[in-house]
Amino acid sequence: MSNALCKTILSVTTMLSLGLTIQTAAKAADSDAASSSELGEVVVTARRVEERLQDVPMSISVLSQRDLTNNNITSAGDLAAYVPALSISSQFGSDASSFVIRGFSQDIGTSPTVGTYFGDVVAPRGGFGGATVHAGEGAGPGSLFDLENVEILKGPQGTLFGRNTTGGAILLVPQKPTSELGGYVEVSGGDFDMERVQAVVNIPINDWLRIRAGFDQQTRDGYITNISNIGPSTFDNVDYGTARLSMVADITPNLENYTIGSYTDSDNHGFDTQIVACNPSLGLLGELACAQLAREGSSRGPYTVDNSLFNAQSRIREWQVINTTTWKESDALTFKNIMSYSQLRVINDSSLFGDNFNVAGFPVAFSAEDTEPNTPLSSQGSVTEEPRLEGHALGGRLDWQAGLYYELSYPIGISGSSGPNLISCTNFQQLQCFDIFGSPGAPVGTVGQRTGTITWRDYGVYGQDTFAFTDRLKLTTGVRYSYDIVSATTTRYSFQFPPSVPVITRICEAPLPPEGNCVISDHVVSSAPTGLVNLQYSFSEDLLSYAQYARGYRQGGILSTGPIDNTTYKPEHLNAYELGLKSTLKGPVPGFANVALFYNDFRDQQIQGTFVSTINPGIPPNAGILNVGQSRIWGLDFDSSVAATDYLKFSLGYTFLNSRLLKLNPQSALGIYNVFGPNEPQGSDLPFSPHDKLSLTTTYRLPVDSSVGKMSVSATYLYTASQLVFGTGPYADLPATSLVNLNANWESVFGRPVDLEFFMTNVTDRHYPTYVDNFLFLYGLAAESFGPPRMFGGRVRYHF
Numbered sequence: 087m088s089n090a091l092c093k094t095i096l097s098v099t100t101m102l103s104l105g106l107t108i109q110t111a112a113k114a115a116d117s118d119a120a121s122s123s124e125l126g127e128v129v130v131t132a133r134r135v136e137e138r139l140q141d142v143p144m145s146i147s148v149l150s151q152r153d154l155t156n157n158n159i160t161s162a163g164d165l166a167a168y169v170p171a172l173s174i175s176s177q178f179g180s181d182a183s184s185f186v187i188r189g190f191s192q193d194i195g196t197s198p199t200v201g202t203y204f205g206d207v208v209a210p211r212g213g214f215g216g217a218t219v220h221a222g223e224g225a226g227p228g229s230l231f232d233l234e235n236v237e238i239l240k241g242p243q244g245t246l247f248g249r250n251t252t253g254g255a256i257l258l259v260p261q262k263p264t265s266e267l268g269g270y271v272e273v274s275g276g277d278f279d280m281e282r283v284q285a286v287v288n289i290p291i292n293d294w295l296r297i298r299a300g301f302d303q304q305t306r307d308g309y310i311t312n313i314s315n316i317g318p319s320t321f322d323n324v325d326y327g328t329a330r331l332s333m334v335a336d337i338t339p340n341l342e343n344y345t346i347g348s349y350t351d352s353d354n355h356g357f358d359t360q361i362v363a364c365n366p367s368l369g370l371l372g373e374l375a376c377a378q379l380a381r382e383g384s385s386r387g388p389y390t391v392d393n394s395l396f397n398a399q400s401r402i403r404e405w406q407v408i409n410t411t412t413w414k415e416s417d418a419l420t421f422k423n424i425m426s427y428s429q430l431r432v433i434n435d436s437s438l439f440g441d442n443f444n445v446a447g448f449p450v451a452f453s454a455e456d457t458e459p460n461t462p463l464s465s466q467g468s469v470t471e472e473p474r475l476e477g478h479a480l481g482g483r484l485d486w487q488a489g490l491y492y493e494l495s496y497p498i499g500i501s502g503s504s505g506p507n508l509i510s511c512t513n514f515q516q517l518q519c520f521d522i523f524g525s526p527g528a529p530v531g532t533v534g535q536r537t538g539t540i541t542w543r544d545y546g547v548y549g550q551d552t553f554a555f556t557d558r559l560k561l562t563t564g565v566r567y568s569y570d571i572v573s574a575t576t577t578r579y580s581f582q583f584p585p586s587v588p589v590i591t592r593i594c595e596a597p598l599p600p601e602g603n604c605v606i607s608d609h610v611v612s613s614a615p616t617g618l619v620n621l622q623y624s625f626s627e628d629l630l631s632y633a634q635y636a637r638g639y640r641q642g643g644i645l646s647t648g649p650i651d652n653t654t655y656k657p658e659h660l661n662a663y664e665l666g667l668k669s670t671l672k673g674p675v676p677g678f679a680n681v682a683l684f685y686n687d688f689r690d691q692q693i694q695g696t697f698v699s700t701i702n703p704g705i706p707p708n709a710g711i712l713n714v715g716q717s718r719i720w721g722l723d724f725d726s727s728v729a730a731t732d733y734l735k736f737s738l739g740y741t742f743l744n745s746r747l748l749k750l751n752p753q754s755a756l757g758i759y760n761v762f763g764p765n766e767p768q769g770s771d772l773p774f775s776p777h778d779k780l781s782l783t784t785t786y787r788l789p790v791d792s793s794v795g796k797m798s799v800s801a802t803y804l805y806t807a808s809q810l811v812f813g814t815g816p817y818a819d820l821p822a823t824s825l826v827n828l829n830a831n832w833e834s835v836f837g838r839p840v841d842l843e844f845f846m847t848n849v850t851d852r853h854y855p856t857y858v859d860n861f862l863f864l865y866g867l868a869a870e871s872f873g874p875p876r877m878f879g880g881r882v883r884y885h886f
Contacts, residue, residue, distance in 0.1 A: 127139075128148055128150070128235065130142060130146060130148060130235070130237050130257075131206075131237070131257065131259065132144060132146050132237055132239050132257070133246060133550075134206075134246045134247075134474070134476075134487060135476060135485075135487070140628075140630065140668050140670050140678060140680075141630065143560075143562070143620055143622040143630065143632035143634065143666065143668075144239065144240075144241065144620075144632070144634065144664070144666070144682075145171070145239075145240040145241065145664065145666060145680070145682035145684070145723045145725075146237055146238065146239055146240070147169050147170075147171060147172075147237075147238040147240075147723075147725055147739065148235050148236065148237050148238070149165075149168065149169070149235060149236045149238075150234075150235045151232070151233045151234065151235065151261070153168075154230055154233065154236065155843075155881075156800065156829050156831065156843070156845075157783075157802065157827065157829065157845075158827070158829075158845045158847060158879075159230060160230055160282075160304065160324075161180055161183075161225075161227070161230070162174060162180065162183045162185065162224055162225045162226075163176060163180055163183060163856070163873075165225065165230070165236065165256075166183075166185065167781075167804055167806075167825070168781055168802070168804070169238050169739065169781070170723070170739040170740055170741040170779040170780055170781050171187055171188065171238060171240050171254075171723050171739075171741045171779075172185060172186070172187055172238055172256075173185075173186040173187070173191075173774045173775070173776065173779070173809070174186060174774070175191055175192065175773070175774055175857070176856050176857050176871065177857050177859075178357070178434065178436070178455075179322070179356055179357030179400060179434075179436065179871075180322065180357070181226065181227060181352060181354070181356070181400045181402060181434075182224075182400075182434065183224055184198060184200070184223070184224055185198070185199075185200040185202065185224060185225075185253070185256060186199070186200065186253065186773075186774040186775070187199070187200050187238070187240055187241075187253035187254035188240060188241065188253055188254070188684065188686065188719055188721065188743065188775075189253075189686075189717075189719045189743060189745040189772040189774075189775040190251075190252045190253030190254075191253075191772070191773050191774050192223075193692065193694040193711060194645065194647075194694065194709065195643065195644065195645030195646070195647070195648065195711065196640070196643055196645075196655075196692055196711065197249075197640055197641055197643055198223050198224075198249075198251060199251055199252050199253035199254075199640060200251055200253040200254050200255065200256060201243060201247060201248070201249050201251040201254075201255045201256070202223065202224050202225050202255075202256045202258070203247070203248070203255060203256065203257050203258065204229065204258045204260065204348075204406075204408075205258075205259075205260055205346050205408045205410070205426075206257075206408075206410065206424050206472075207248070207406075207408050207424065207426040207470055208247075208248045208249050208470065208493070209223050209224060209225075209226075210223070210404065210406070210428045210429075210430045210466060210468040210495065211223055211430075211466055211468060211495040211542055212430060212432060212463075212464040212466060213464040213465060213466045213495075213497060213501045213539070213540045225256065225258065226350060226352070226402060226404065227324070227326035227328070227350060227352040227402065228302050228304075228326050228327070228328030228350045228352070229258060229328070229350075230258070231284055231300070231302040231328070232260060232261050232284070232286050232298075232300045232302075232330065233258055233259060233260055233261060234259040234260065234261050234262070235259050236256065236257065236258055236259070237256070237257040237259065238254065238255075238256055238257075239254050239255045239256070239257065240253075240254045240682070240684075240723060241253075241254055241634075241636060241638075241662050241664060241684065242254075242616070242636045242637070242638030242639075242660055242662050243255045244566055244568075244616030244617065244618070244636060244637060244638050244639060245548050245550050245564035245565065245566045245616065245617055245618055245636075246487065246548065246550055246564065248470060248472060248491050248493065248544075248546070249491075249493065249544060250546075250566075250568050250614075250616060250638070250639045250640060250641065251638075251640065252638040252639070252640050252658070252660045252688075260330070260332065260346060261286075261298065261332075262298070262332065262334065262344065263288055263289075263290075263296040263297055263298040263332050263333065263334045264288055264290075264296065264298075265290045265296055266288065266290065267288065267289060267290060268287075268288050268885070268886060269285070269286045269287035269288050269300075269885075269886055270284075270285070270286055270883050270884060270885050270886070271283075271284070271285045271883070271884050272284040272285070272881055272882070272883040272884075273881065273882055274304075274879055274880065274881035275879055275880060275881075276306075276845075276877060276878055276879020276880070277877055277878055277879065278306050278307040278308075278309060278877060279305070279306065279307045280304070280305070280306040280307075280324075280877070280879055281304070281305050281306075282302070282303065282304040282305075282881075283301075283302075283303050283304075284300065284301070284302045284303075285300060285301055286298065286299070286300035287299055287300070293336075294335060294336040294337070295333070295334070295335050295336075296333070296334050297331070297332065297333045297334075298330075298331075298332040298333075299329075299330070299331045299332075300329070300330050301327065301328065301329040301330070302327070302328050303326070303327040303328075304324050304325075304326060305323075305324060305325045306323060306324040306325075307320055307323055308320030308321045308322045308323035308354075308355055309322055309389055309874050309875055309877075310322045310357075310358065310389050310390070310391055310872070311387070311389060311390050311391075312358070312390070312391055312392075312393045313382065313385045313386070313390050313391070313392055314391075314392045314393045314394065314442050316393055316394055316395070316396055316442070317355075317393045317394075317395050317396050317397065317398040318355040318393075318398055318399075320355060321355050321356065321357055321358050321391060321393070321398070322355075322357055322874070323354045323355050324354060325352065325353055325354045326350065326351065326352035326353070326354075326402075327350070327351055327352075328348065328349065328350040328351075329348065329349050330346065330347070330348045331346075331347045331348075332344070332345065332346045332347075333345045340413060340414045340415070341411070341412070341413050341414075342411070342412045342413075343409070343410075343411050343412075344409070344410040344411075344412070345407070345408065345409045345410075346406075346407070346408040346409075347405075347406070347407050347408075348404075348405065348406050349404070349405040350402065350403070350404045350405070351402070351403050352400070352401070352402040352403075353399070353400075353401050353402075354399070354400050355398055355399060355400070356398050356399050356400035356434060356435065356436045357400070357436055357871060358391040358393050358395075358398065358436060358437050358440060358871075359391065359437075359438070359439060359440035359857075359859060359869035359870060359871045360390060360391050360392070360440050360869060360870055360871075360872070361375055361378060361379060361392070361439070361440045361441065361867055361868070361869045362817070362858075362868055362869060362870050363816070363817060363862055363867065363868040364376040364378075364379055364862075364866060364867050364868075365862050365863065365866040365867070366866065367866075368863070368864075368865065368866035369866065370508075370523075371452060371508075371865045371866045371867060372865070372866020372867065373866070374441070374443040374445070374450065374452070375441065375443075375866055375867035377443070377444070378392060378441065378442060378443060378444070381444070388853045388872070389853075389872060389875060391440055392440065392441075392442040393437055393442060394437050394441060394442040394443075394449060394451060394454070395435060395436065395437045395454055395456065396513070397435050397456070397515070398435055398436055398437065399433060399434075399435050400433070400434050400435075400436070401431075401432065401433040401434075402430075402431075402432055403429075403430075403431045403432075404428065404429065404430045404431075405428065405429055406426060406427070406428035406429075407426060407427050407428070408424070408425075408426040409424075409425050409426070410422065410423070410424050410425075411423045417478070418477050418478050418479065419475070419476075419477040420475070420476050420477060421473070421474070421475055422473075422474045422475075422476070423471075423472070423473045423474070424470070424471075424472040424474070425469075425470065425471045425472070426468070426469070426470045427467070427468070427469050428467070428468045429466070429467050429468075429498060430464060430465075430466050430467075430468070431462050431464065431465050432462055432463045432464040432465075433457050433462050433463055434455060434457065434463045435454075435455065435456045435457055436454065436455050436456075437453075437454050438453050438454055438455055438859070439452060439453055439859050439861070439865075439867065439869045440859075440869035441453070441867070441869075445510070445522055446522075448510045448522055449510055449511070449512075450508065450509070450510050450522060451506035451507075451508075451509055451510070451511055451514060452506075452507070452508060452865075453505055453506065453507060454505050454506060454514075455503055455505055456503060456504050456505055456514070456515060457502065457503055457504070458502055458503070458504050458515065458535060458537065459515055459516075461500055461501065461502045461537060462499070462501055463501060463502075463503060464501050465497060465498050465499040465500070465501050466495050466496065466497060466498060466501075466540075467495070467496055467497075467498045468493070468494065468495045468496075469492075469493070469494045469496075470491075470492065470493045470494075471490075471491075471492045471493075472489060472490065472491050472492070473489055473490055474487060474488070474489035474490075475487070475488050475489065476488075480553075482554075483553060483554045484551060484552070484553050484554075485551065485552045486549070486550070486551035486552075487548075487549065487550050487551070488548065488549040488550075489547075489548055489549075490546065490547055491544070491545065491546035491547070491548070492544070492545055492546075493542065493543070493544040494541075494542070494543055494544075495540075495541065495542040496541050497539035497540065497541065500537050500538070500539060501537065501538065501539065501540075502535065502536055502537030502538065503535075503536055503537075504533060504534060504535040504536070505533070505534050506519070506531070506532075506533050506534075507531060507532045507533070507534060507706070508523060508530055508531045508532075509521060509522070509531030509532060509533060509583065510522040510531070511533070514533050517533060517581055517583075517590055519531070519533060519581075519583050520583050520585070521582070521583045521584065521585055524582075524583075524584065524585055525585060526584060526585055527584075529582040529583070529584055529591075531582075531583065532580045532581060532582055532583075533580070533581040533583075534578070534579065534580050534581075534595060535577075535578075535579045535580075535581070536576055536577070536578050536579075536595075536646070536647055537576070537577050538574060538575050538576030538577060538646055539574065539575055540572065540573070540574040540644065540646065541572065541573045541574070542570070542571070542572050543570070543571040543572075544568070544569075544570045544571075544641075545568070545569040545570070546566055546567065546568045546569070547566065547567050548564065548565065548566035548567075549564065549565060549566075550562065550563070550564030550565075550618075551563060551564075557624075558623055558624045558625075559621075559622070559623050559624075560621075560622045560623075561619075561620070561621050561622075562618070562619070562620040562621075562622070563617070563618070563619050563620075564617050564618045565615065565616075565617035566615065566616050566617060567613070567614075567615050567616075568613060568614055568615075568616065568639065568641070569611075569613040570611070570612050570613065570641035570642075570657075571609075571610070571611050572609075572610050572641070572642075572643050572644055573607075573608065573609045573610075573644075574607070574608050574644045574646045575605060575606070575607045575608075576605070576606050576607075576646040576647070577603070577604050577605050577606075578594065578595035578598065578604055578605075578606065578647075579592055579593070579594065579595060579604055580592075580593055580594065580595045580596065596704075596705050596706070597650055597699070597702060597705050597757075597758045597759075598650060606646070606650070606653060608644045608646070608653050608654050610642045610643060610644055610654050610655075611642075612641045612642040612656065612657040614639040614657060614659065615637070616636075616637045616638060616639050617636070617637055618634060618635065618636040618637070619634065619635050620632060620633070620634040620635075621633050621634075627670075628669060628670040628671075628672065629667070629668070629669050629670075630667070630668040630669075631665075631666065631667050631668075632664075632665070632666045632668075633664070633665050633666075634662075634663070634664045634665075634666075635661070635662070635663055636661075636662045636664075637659070637660070637661060637662075638659065638660030638661075638662055639657060639658070639659055639660070640657060640658050640660075640692070641657050642654065642655055642656045642657040643655060645709075645710055645711055647708075647709075648697075648708060648709065648710035648711065649697040649708040649710045649755070649757075649759040650757060650758065650759065651755075651756040651757025651758065651759065652697055652710045652711075652712070652755055652756055652757065652759055652762075653710070655692050655711040655712065655713055656690060656692075656713045657690065657713075658688070658689070658690040658691050658692050658713060659688075659689050659690050660686055660687065660688050660689070661686070661687040661689075662684065662685070662686045662687075663684065663685045663686075664682055664683065664684045664685075665682065665683045665684075666680070666681065666682040666683070667680070667681050667682075668680045671728060675728050675729065675730060676728070676729050677726065677727045677728030677729055677735075678725075678726060678727060678728075679724075679725075679726040679728075680723075680724070680725045680726065681722065681723070681724045682722065682723045682724075683720075683721075683722055684719075684720060684721060684722075684723070685718070685719070685720040686717075686718065686719040686720070687718055688715070688716065688717040688718065688719060689716050690713045690715075691713065691714070691715025691716060691717055691747075692711050692712075692713055692715070693711065693712055693713070693714050693715040693750070693764045693765070693766075694709060694710070694711050694764070694765050695709070695710070695711075695712070695762050695763050695764035695765050696708070696709055696710075696762075696763045696765075696864070697709070697710050697755055697759035697761065697762055697763075698759065698761045698763070699758050699759050699760060699761070700760060700761055701758050701760055702758055705758065705759075708759065710755075710759075710762075712753055712755070712762055713753075714750050714751045714752075714753045714762075714764065715747060715749070715750060715751075715764075716747075716748050716749040716750075716751065717745060717746060717747050717748055717772060718745075718746055718748055719743070719744070719745045719746075719772065719775075720744050721741065721742045721743040721744055722740075722741065722742045723740075723741050724738070724739065724740045724741070725738075725739050726738050726739075732787075733786060733787045733788070733789055734784070734785070734786055734787075735784075735785045735787075736782070736783070736784055736785075737781075737782070737783040737785075738780075738781070738782050738783075739780070739781040739782075740778075740779070740780045740781075741778075741779045741780075742777065742778060743775050743776065743777055743778075743779070744777065745771050745772040745775040746769065746770075746771065746772075747766055747767075747768055747769065747770050747771070747772060748768070748769075749768060750764055750767075750768045765812035765813060766810065766812055766813070767814060770810060770814075771809070771810045772810070773809075773810050773811055773812055774809055774810075774811070775809060775810065776806050776807040776808065776809040776822075777807045778805065778806075778807040779805065779806050779807065780803070780804070780805040781802065781803070781804050781805075782802065782803045783800055783801070783802040783803075784800060784801050784802075785798055785799070785800040786798060786799050786800070793836070793837055794836060795832055795833055795834040795835050795836060795837065796831070796832070796833040796834060797830075797831065797832050797833075798830070798831050799828075799829070799830045799831075800828070800829045800830075800831075801826065801827070801828050801829075802826070802827045802828075802829075803824070803825075803826055804823075804824070804825040804826075804827070805822070805823070805824050805825075806822060806823050807822050808820060808821050808822045811857065811858050811860060812860055813860040813863075813864075814863075815860065815862055815863055816862070817858050817860045817862055817868040817870075818858075818860050819858075820854075820855055820856070820857075820858065821854065821855070823852060823854045823873075824850075824852065825847075825848050825849075825850075825852055826848070826849040826850055827845070827846065827847045827848070827849065828844075828845065828846045828849055829843065829844070829845045829846075830843065830844045830845075831843050839884060839885040839886060840882060840883065840884050840885070841882070841883040841885070842880070842881075842882055843880060843881045843882075843883075844878070844879075844880045845878065845879060845880070845881075846876065846877070846878040847874070847876070847877050847878070848873070848874060848875060848876045848877065849876060850876070851875055851876040852873075853872065853875065854872065854873050855870040855871065855872055855873070856871050856872060856873045857870065857871045858870045858871075
């Protein structure tokens with residue numbers, strides 16, 4: 087977006103704003119969502135009905151739209167940094183990040199452990215037909231604007247929500263059209279040439295129809311410099327645009343129709359990693375990695391990569407329509423139907439391990455994830471349908487809900503990927519390669535191509551009720567039955583380039599028979615009952631205690647790229663226990679303090695590892711999944727916010743997590759891949775499970791006259807203890823990190839409809855890894871990706 091466009095928007099907005107009254111502006115400012123220090127009065131929908139946060143007997147963290155804006159939270163990684171209970175796996179860059187709560191992470195090819203919902207609808211699935219990286223299923227670019235709040239629900243969500251998840255759920259609640267005319271335009275700018283424009287308008291058409299429209303567009307240069315002169319000059323840049331249109335129609339006094347349409351287009355350079363260590367004792371790959379490190383020399387820096395992929399990119403196109411119809415038949419009975427349709431297309435071309443090897447002047451590619459020409463990494467359509475009933479009975483002592491759930495994710499085209507393996511290519515997509523290490527009759531290098539389709543069908547029936555024995559003692563019980571089907575068909579080719587032979591040989595990927603159709607078809611059915619029992623007791627209207635047992639389940643599935651005969655895996659199960667206390671503080675120090683203790687017994691765990699063959703040692707290893715794990719997870723969540731004085735507020739969040747992979751059950755791998763090595767050894771922590779994670783925000787409101795406006799400054803300290811990624815050795819863990827962010831706000835500047843803000847993230851300019859590919863003792867190299875350096879900027883918002 088050009089500077090000229092920014093200036094034009096500012097000029098137009100200024101003229102519009104001057105025609106409005108200061109009183110209207112002040113009302114608009116005051117009606118903004120509550121800050122985190124006022125969360126005790128926030129209304130959430132964690133149990134699919136509107137309730138005050140402090141009345142919900144479960145562990146929840148909430149961020150309002152103001153919290154997101156003030157803390158410059160624009161991506162899934164930013165969100166995870168501010169919520170101690172939330173972690174993130176960024177193995178495949180920020181666009182393909184997956185959430186982790188209480189130690190429950192998502193491996194390649196598995197269903198999410200944490201469901202992400204927008205407008206009560208789960209994020210579209212990304213197809214794994216031939217792909218080996220994540221796509222979809224999270225909070226993608228542009229999803230964190232014009233929201234009412236973000237709710238992070240901790241623990242298994244096996245009753246009320248659309249898809250079973252063992253770790254939790256993240257609810258992105260969009261702002262709903264209101265009956266007041268208003269809106270805003272917000273322009274941001276910062277270093278790394280960051281430019282962002284948001285605009286929202288809310289229009290009541292008449293007494294029964296109201297609409298809300300908005301867009302969010304952001305560009306920012308990448309903070310990772312490419313020193314290879316191959317492909318883009320930087321990585322981890324931002325370039326997206328998203329638009330949203332919402333409409334509420336009150337068809338009758340008791341019948342409401344709410345529709346949301348959204349479209350997102352993100353097109354950036356993607357990610358790459360930096361080789362940080364080599365091990366020449368492991369042979370060729372280790373020697374090549376050491377040679378690359380030596381060659382980089384003085385051009386190497388803390389935020390550099392040596393890219394080898396000429397077409398590196400990350401492209402996401404997604405559109406979605408959500409329709410919610412609510413019919414209030416009476417005060418005792420309400421019918422709601424939630425339906426949606428979406429399409430998701432993803433292209434992800436990236437060099438996975440930071441390698442840019444060179445032998446005798448010829449490039450050598452070790453591995454990459456690249457989409458074939460005209461073939462996206464993921465191309466899926468999704469349909470969801472959820473009819474629900476909720477009501478009251480027994481004189482208001484019984485609240486109940488019941489419903490059905492259906493989800494279909496189907497291919498809207500062939501998906502796939504291709505990748506080189508120890509081959510020298512000028513363009514491996516076009517198979518312009520030669521086998522630099524092979525000899526006649528003994529090929530070494532190959533190019534693999536995997537294409538296919540995948541389909542999910544998910545069914546559910548559920549019911550939940552809360553019975554009030556007294557005003558203080560309530561019992562909630564819920565049950566659900568889930569039935570899940572996944573089918574996939576994948577074609578797996580391997581191209582060989584024998585030396586001195588002008589003909590490229592296409593065979594089936596080993597160990598499939600070299601001749602044949604090279605197709606693997608899989609079909610997995612899994613089902614389970616889940617539910618919960620929750621007993622809550624209120625000592626007073628300001629002090630709530632609860633005890634809960636929940637049964638969790640995550641469906642089985644297919645890893646289309648996995649080892650032959652081991653491409654499918656079974657469901658996993660969880661018994662979760664939680665004790666909690668929620669207190670609302672009044673008097674001279676108002677606020678809230680919530681604490682939850684939890685214990686999880688995790689069985690039939692889907693463990694990722696490496697499959698090898700001792701039957702035929704010439705077959706290359708492959709990653710896959712077996713249900714061999716048994717783990718226990720326990721810990722504590724603490725959320726609080728207090729106003730120490732009229733001008734000074736503190737918000738503290740802390741999570742202690744103790745996870746342990748107790749046992750790896752002996753289970754033989756099937757077929758020719760007869761040996762399985764898990765990524766984590768028995769007795770280790772679970773991945774992305776730091777023992778301590780803390781967020782502390784101090785906000786000071788300057789004692790200025792109201793005619794000047796509202797002025798405040800805040801500082802946030804974020805601490806994350808070291809955490810396992812995978813494997814053992816010096817590069818198995820991410821080190822502990824401490825980050826400081828600053829923010830300064832000036833609302834209603836001199837009584838005018840304008841807000842100003844300055845922000846700075848990573849103030850101390852801490853250089854820290856966010857992911858590590860720990861192959862030092864497998865392939866002979868380790869590679870890391872890094873979090874952003876210090877960044878700063880400002881924004882101006884005009885209300886009308």
